[in-house]
């Protein structure tokens with residue numbers, strides 16, 4: 545069974561304990577933060593179990609290669625501290641259960657992975673994907689399963705993720721372009737943290753889009769719009785790819801407004817908060833986030849994950865900000881889709 549690689553000695557000598565010092569949901573100073581992480585690592589009780597709302601951010605805050613959030617999740621599960629009622633957890637686990645109903649295209653050495661996100665199937669068409677789109681995978685058999693860390697259930701990930709890797713291995717693929725941000729996080733971050741072998745090179749679709757847009761440079765027309773970017777919780781597992789947002793916006797002539805809740809200080813869409821911790825927390829986070837977008841002059845909100853767009857898209861639209869997925873925005877920049885009027 546895969547085992548989390550977490551070294552408590554790395555925490556003992558940590559000069560910042562940024563994992564919890566920076567956590568916006570837990571109020572501790574450096575000494576207490578370090579003490580709490582060590583208590584968790586040693587299997588003791590901690591205030592963190594009561595307050596952590598599973599935002600994933602400490603995975604990005606820790607710059608020492610330890611895995612604070614994965615550890616919190618492991619220990620919660622060991623102690624039976626579920627984050628959601630058991631029926632809801634079970635329902636979610638059933639959604640990701642492999643059913644043998646997966647779809648694969650004409651598989652080449654490089655494939656597009658839709659994970660288990662039907663919204664992405666229609667999006668990955670046109671010039672941006674013309675060479676790659678025939679070679680794809682879709683379904684639970686290729687689903688990253690990372691969502692279960694929100695539910696304090698790493699055992700299901702440890703069981704299923706090696707099976708997912710085996711499914712890719714059987715296809716003989718060498719590179720997988722992940723259109724689902726969380727799938728990339730799973731293959732590039734979570735799997736290595738658990739010592740799970742990844743038999744291909746995972747590629748984030750931001751890297752793919754950036755390269756493809758450069759190839760199509762002649763067709764690019766600056767969009768001349770003010771946008772904000774809605775960062776998903778999953779991108780805490782691929783923070784090295786976040787720079788691509790700015791680079792892509794520069795390439796397509798979209799001005800990324802500077803605002804408070806961006807980059808490392810981003811607020812998530814609140815979808816998981818509504819489900820696990822109630823509407824008050826979700827509303828509080830969403831209201832702060834949207835007011836921040838408005839007060840900094842954003843006219844469009846660019847989404848990375850379709851699930852975030854499902855959660856927050858209508859809410860930003862009601863406030864006069866146009867929701868648009870990153871892929872659609874790139875299609876608009878090459879003239880393949882009309883830009884919705886402000």
Ligand code: SF4
Nearest residue numbers: 555558562563606608
């Ligand atoms: S998890 Fe990372 S940031 Fe937190 S105390 Fe340990 S080494 Fe430091």
Ligand code: SF4
Nearest residue numbers: 567596597599600602
């Ligand atoms: S996952 Fe988020 S809420 Fe939980 S400890 Fe880490 S930063 Fe705090």
